[in-house]
Structures are given as structure tokens and as C-alpha cells.
Amino acid sequence: MSYPTYHNLIGGEWRPALSGKTILNLNPADHSDVVGEFPSSHAEDVALAVEAAKKAFATWRLVPAPKRAEVLVRAGLLLQQRKEQYARDMTREMGKVLAETRGDVQEAIDEAFYVAGEGRRLFGVTTPSELQNKFAMSVRMPVGVVGLITPWNFPMAIPSWKLFPALVAGNACVIKPATDTPLSTYNLVQALVDAGLPPGVVNIVSGSGGATGMALLDHPDVRAISFTGSSEVGSLVGQRAAATFKQVSLEMGGKNAQIVLNDANLELALEGALWGAFGTTGQRCTATSRILLQKGIAEKFTAEFVARAKKLKVGNGLDETVEVGPQVNAGQIETSAKYVEIAVNEGAKLLAGGHALTEGEYARGTFFEPTVVAGVTPTMRIAREEVFGPVVSLMEFETFEEAIAIANSIDYGLSTALYTKDVNRAFAAIRDLEAGITYINAPTIGAEVHLPFGGVKHTGNGHREGLGALDFFTTWKAVYVDYSDKLQRAQIDNAD
Numbered sequence: 001m002s003y004p005t006y007h008n009l010i011g012g013e014w015r016p017a018l019s020g021k022t023i024l025n026l027n028p029a030d031h032s033d034v035v036g037e038f039p040s041s042h043a044e045d046v047a048l049a050v051e052a053a054k055k056a057f058a059t060w061r062l063v064p065a066p067k068r069a070e071v072l073v074r075a076g077l078l079l080q081q082r083k084e085q086y087a088r089d090m091t092r093e094m095g096k097v098l099a100e101t102r103g104d105v106q107e108a109i110d111e112a113f114y115v116a117g118e119g120r121r122l123f124g125v126t127t128p129s130e131l132q133n134k135f136a137m138s139v140r141m142p143v144g145v146v147g148l149i150t151p152w153n154f155p156m157a158i159p160s161w162k163l164f165p166a167l168v169a170g171n172a173c174v175i176k177p178a179t180d181t182p183l184s185t186y187n188l189v190q191a192l193v194d195a196g197l198p199p200g201v202v203n204i205v206s207g208s209g210g211a212t213g214m215a216l217l218d219h220p221d222v223r224a225i226s227f228t229g230s231s232e233v234g235s236l237v238g239q240r241a242a243a244t245f246k247q248v249s250l251e252m253g254g255k256n257a258q259i260v261l262n263d264a265n266l267e268l269a270l271e272g273a274l275w276g277a278f279g280t281t282g283q284r285c286t287a288t289s290r291i292l293l294q295k296g297i298a299e300k301f302t303a304e305f306v307a308r309a310k311k312l313k314v315g316n317g318l319d320e321t322v323e324v325g326p327q328v329n330a331g332q333i334e335t336s337a338k339y340v341e342i343a344v345n346e347g348a349k350l351l352a353g354g355h356a357l358t359e360g361e362y363a364r365g366t367f368f369e370p371t372v373v374a375g376v377t378p379t380m381r382i383a384r385e386e387v388f389g390p391v392v393s394l395m396e397f398e399t400f401e402e403a404i405a406i407a408n409s410i411d412y413g414l415s416t417a418l419y420t421k422d423v424n425r426a427f428a429a430i431r432d433l434e435a436g437i438t439y440i441n442a443p444t445i446g447a448e449v450h451l452p453f454g455g456v457k458h459t460g461n462g463h464r465e466g467l468g469a470l471d472f473f474t475t476w477k478a479v480y481v482d483y484s485d486k487l488q489r490a491q492i493d494n495a496d
């Protein structure tokens with residue numbers, strides 16, 4: 001069997017890990033298909049990458065921001081040309097269906113063009129000084145060398161959410177792609193290199209979280225870490241990075257609710273729930289994992305939803321007729337199976353799916369049936385913990401207020417959806433739902449790049465991607481220019 005070998009990108013050169021160790025990237029729909037062999041990097045590789053980034057930062061920060069932005073424009077245009085190939089590569093390494101991997105590449109294209117505009121904005125603030133003949137302003141400065149740790153579920157979009165704003169702001173980057181999906185990061189960075197990004201401004205070190213990620217967290221010259229992944233790992237990232245006082249942006253899990261009121265357009269709510277729960281095989285941090293049904297429509301919705309979930313075509317995402325691809329690896333399958341068992345043991349009813357698919361073609365990969373559990377109550381673990389698979393819980397409620405209380409009763413707060421025709425309730429929900437994102441009459445998935453993305457409670461630590469990313473990738477500098485030609489003491493010389 002022959003497959004390509006990929007290397008780390010360090011200071012503009014492609015080099016293997018110093019240890020020579022590698023990790024195989026397998027197609028989750030067919031494990032006999034090896035996508036490639038990638039370096040398994042350790043602290044010494046990370047040290048070289050950080051060194052290269054430091055060197056490149058010295059000149060990149062002086063390139064005018066509108067010029068830095070032009071690299072992003074060219075990269076966006078290259079991604080447009082390469083969209084189909086990169087989408088196919090992504091389906092092979094990650095599993096989600098082609099329509100969705102095309103969307104993932106598109107999200108990176110959108111991000112490139114959105115953020116490129118910031119090259120001519122990067123607005124600061126001017127404000128009057130309290131003293132005469134003194135000018136006051138605040139400007140955004142790059143942070144320095146930033147470390148980016150990205151997940152496998154959006155292997156190009158999420159790296160782009162971090163790389164592009166970091167670059168336009170003048171930072172140099174070291175990125176560690178997810179162990180399961182490094183190729184899409186390589187493709188994204190290749191587009192940047194081909195667009196004329198100078199050597200060393202972006203460096204790739206691939207490998208495991210425990211070795212490569214940890215080395216990035218510990219490196220004293222890395223000034224900021226932007227991480228997307230589970231809340232469990234995010235908590236460790238935050239604690240570890242605190243030792244060297246790094247800025248940390250954590251974007252983590254969700255247990256996202258779709259609430260359906262009696263007056264909702266039921267067909268719309270059904271379509272939204274199916275897409276939200278089973279799109280990307282449920283492996284989105286924004287995935288719909290709780291469907292809260294008002295008593296009046298619960299029975300009808302449940303019957304129809306279960307019937308449609310059972311009909312979804314599961315298979316290899318490269319087949320255009322497939323609706324639900326594999327889960328990314330065997331560990332994710334185990335988690336899905338474990339949560340079905342926990343739910344049933346706690347008294348929930350399994351209405352559809354519930355098992356790994358292992359017969360025939362399915363035996364080649366890691367597939368799990370679209371799964372619906374009903375009769376779920378707010379205290380059950382299946383109602384509170386993230387599964388990150390095609391497993392959705394149905395819950396019932398009497399009043400609108402009760403639905404909001406159930407939706408808010410968990411530790412997570414990423415995305416929520418409300419289906420109703422009642423504008424008063426829609427606005428009350430927008431005000432009261434504890435989440436970073438609220439949709440009205442649209443599913444919990446499908447955020448656009450130019451709005452703030454992130455959540456509250458255990459979902460995040462207060463930062464936002466999209467609108468808000470520059471707040472993380474820049475640091476404010478206050479500037480005072482005194483043109484009075486004398487010593488003017490603030491708070492003293494102008495006091496009454």
C-alpha cells in the first residue's frame with residue numbers, strides 16, 4: 001500500500017519530526033484507505049517551530065496590515081479554485097459528507113475575505129486627553145507568537161478562524177492540527193504559502209495533544225493559545241497555560257437545545273432538528289443534542305422525527321447520496337454507545353438506532369446509527385453531557401418558561417434554537433437563553449463567520465471567534481502624545 005508522507009512546516013521548510021516518528025491518517029469510512037503519514041512531533045520540534053515563528057514575527061509585524069491582508073485575499077481565491085479537491089481530501093480524512101466538506105472549505109474562504117477587510121480597519125480608539133495640548137489614542141498591536149490547537153470536526157474552517165485573524169493582526173503562528181485530520185490544515189496552509197506568505201509566519205507541527213500540544217502550552221515564548229476542543233481538555237489547557245501567563249481562548253463543548261412550541265411550523269422544526277442533530281454525524285459543538293417539545297405537538301413530532309431518522313442513509317461521505325457519514329474514530333463510536341446505554345439505564349426509551357453499524361461495507365469503518373432517545377428528563381446524564389455523535393434526546397415540557405429553564409439547566413451554553421410564530425416569546429427567549437448563539441426558526445448549527453462565535457458557562461472562557469477574534473489576537477496599546485512642551489501631571493495639574 002502506498003500513501004504520501006507529509007512533513008512539518010518549520011521556517012518555510014518541510015521537515016520530518018526529529019524523532020522520525022509518524023502517525024497514520026486513516027479514512028474513517030474505510031480503514032484500508034490510508035490518507036497519509038504525518039509527523040508525530042515532540043517538544044524539540046515545537047521549539048524549532050517557535051524559534052522560526054519568533055524570527056518571522058520580527059518582520060511580519062512591520063508589514064502594513066493592508067498588505068498582510070492581501071495574502072489572505074490571494075489565499076481565499078486559491079481556496080476557491082481548490083475547493084473540490086480540498087473537500088474530497090477532507091471527507092477522506094474526517095468522514096463527513098461532501099456537501100458538508102465543501103461547506104467547511106467555503107467557511108475558510110468566507111473567513112479569508114471577511115478578515116482581509118480588517119487589514120484596512122483594525123480600528124483603534126481616539127479619545128480626548130484630560131490635559132491641554134495632549135493627544136490620546138489606543139492602537140491594536142500583535143500579541144507575538146501564538147499557538148493554535150484545532151479540532152477534527154471542522155478541519156479547515158476552525159484553523160482558518162484562528163490563523164486568518166492572527167495573521168492580519170501581525171502575529172506569527174504555530175498550529176497543531178487535530179491528530180485525526182492534519183491534511184486539511186496542510187491544505188489550508190499550502191494555500192497561504194502559495195499566496196505569498198513569508199516563511200516562518202505560519203508553522204505546522206502535527207502530533208498528539210499530549211506531546212505536541214503540551215509542548216506548545218509550556219513554551220515560554222508562545223504568548224497566546226487559541227484552543228477548540230472538549231471542555232475537559234480545555235480546562236487542562238487553561239490551567240497549564242496559566243503557568244507561563246499566556247492569553248488563552250477556549251472554545252469548547254455544547255449540549256444544544258432546539259425548543260419547539262405548539263404554534264411552530266412543524267415541518268420546518270422537523271427539518272431543522274434532523275439537520276441539527278445528524279448533520280456532521282452529530283459531531284459539531286453546535287449540534288442539536290436536546291429537542292424540547294411542548295406537550296401539544298410532542299407525539300406528532302416524535303413519530304415523524306423517528307421515522308425520518310430511521311430513513312437517513314448512512315455511509316461513505318464520498319458517495320453523494322449518503323446523508324450521514326462515519327464517526328471520526330473508534331473512540332467516538334464507543335462514546336456514542338456508552339451514552340445510549342447510560343440513557344436506557346436511567347429510564348430513557350430508545351426509539352431509533354442505538355448501535356454501531358458493523359455489517360458488510362460498514363465493517364470497513366466506524367459507523368453509528370442515527371439514534372433517538374425519548375422520555376429524557378433534565379437530570380439524566382444524556383440530557384446534560386456532550387456525546388459528540390448522532391445521538392439526540394427528546395424531552396417534553398408544558399410551558400414556555402419551563403422550556404427556557406430546562407434549556408438553561410446545564411453547564412454548557414453554546415447554541416440554542418426556538419421554533420415558534422410568537423414574536424413576543426421569540427424575543428423573550430433571545431433575552432433569557434443562556435447561550436452564545438440563539439436561532440429563531442433555524443437549527444442550532446450554521447453560524448456565519450462574521451458574527452461572534454462562542455459560548456457561555458463551560459463552553460468558553462469569554463472570548464469569541466469571528467466578530468471578536470481580533471480582540472484576542474491583538475493587545476491594546478495606549479498612546480499619549482504631549483505637545484505642550486512642559487511636564488503635565490495627570491490627575492494633579494488639572495485638579496480643582
Ligand code: UN1
Nearest residue numbers: 154284285286445446447
Ligand atoms: C463547531 O462545531 O465546532 O455553526 C463549529 C456551525 C458551523 C461551525 C461549527 N459553522 O455549525
